[in-house]
Amino acid sequence: MATSTLTLPELDKRKKTTTQEYAYARLHHALMVGSIAPGVPVTIRGLAEAMDVSPTPVREALRRLSSKNALSVLENRRIVVPQMTRERFHELVSLRTAIEIYAAERALPFISEAMIDEFEKIDAEMDIAVDQQNREKLIVLNQKFHNGIYSANKNQVSMPMIESIWLQLGPFMRIALQHIGTFYTVDRHKEIITALHQRDLAALKKAIRADIHDAVGRFDDDALNKIIGPEMN
């Protein structure tokens, strides 16, 4: 056993994409759903072995992830899942709120009723995932829900940046959710859908802000202390 034995979530069997893309998708998913904890070192050979591919495509995948700030390259050239700090967390939540509200505003004029139907379907699936206590599925669906809205604007350029923020929040959420019993209060999605139906921009912004707050923004300093530790800088 070379190094860290990461239990990477099994992904759909490799299709006709490149190996590099496959490695990227698996890592991306693992980070997004919080399978890899902050601070965990990520080695090229270790991952290559775990995925049964050669180091080369893994390296490329890691470079892409580090460019999205989902991984951080240390001075020793070692790659780790970035450690979360109280300050960085607040910055991430603040930026997520700002960009997603912006993206929603930009997307609203392009949203059709048919699209809203799709969002409602996703939301229904999320309700099921909540019942099943399936955190992983919930995270993926939540992402799909938000992405769907913002991507209604086909010339959207903010989507990759929102994704980057989610990627940075992902590893932290796993730890957070171990301490905070509850999860996304999906009701907010209903508010979002209502606002979309009514083309009510103010209500939409308010609902998105509330949704983000419910998901990640409500952690006060005490809660963060328990997760991150009071001494961490």
Next chain:
Amino acid sequence: MATSTLTLPELDKRKKTTTQEYAYARLHHALMVGSIAPGVPVTIRGLAEAMDVSPTPVREALRRLSSKNALSVLENRRIVVPQMTRERFHELVSLRTAIEIYAAERALPFISEAMIDEFEKIDAEMDIAVDQQNREKLIVLNQKFHNGIYSANKNQVSMPMIESIWLQLGPFMRIALQHIGTFYTVDRHKEIITALHQRDLAALKKAIRADIHDAVGRFDDDALNKIIGPEMN
């Protein structure tokens, strides 16, 4: 001669960084200052030969750049500098305005007088660059000026996203500046500095908005038609 003979800007001689980092820095710089035009295909071997390195580090650098949306990977797996469209351009400028204003607001409380002195020095250098008609130096300094402000907040997480936007606008600027004679009206930087001195958030926002507008946001549809072409979608 294998393929495209890109005249990459000479960068500081390689220090103690990795070859991959070196390749990334050169490409990054070339894109940022508009040395590579939109639509230009970028081949791994071509760049490797041009930089006198092996394909491997170039590939990694290209992956990083494509993750920052500075390059786009086509279905044929070929890598090109993304073509600009009218709609994407407007989205980029709009997002740049939103994020930079946000970042400035978040940074303002952390800006010291000593920092402002630094900004003034950079601005003075920019005046010289304008006199010298040195567009490349001007772009680099302008970037440094903005980065300096936003990075005053050490926990800033928006900087990579701003960089990504600049990277996407970079190749387009070269073409734009061939048709539009003038460049950044550096006066706006004076307004920014004044606002920083006075801790005037409203004035700061206004100045940044104006600066961005002067730099990239003033192109109306007619001007864009000349650059992009009226039929491009």
Next chain:
DNA sequence: TAAAAAATAATGTGATCACATTTTGAATAA
């Protein structure tokens, strides 16, 4: 002359290897 087909070249991809550096673990000394 123009279109189609074949051959040639170029390109992305992934695996492997060698090398330098770093980390880890064991052995030794205080």
Next chain:
DNA sequence: TTATTCAAAATGTGATCACATTATTTTTTA
């Protein structure tokens, strides 16, 4: 026991090669 030294293992990095796919050029055919 604790600190130090040294050997072994692990790791990142970059170059090279083989292969499949895609582009391009040349040749052939209508």
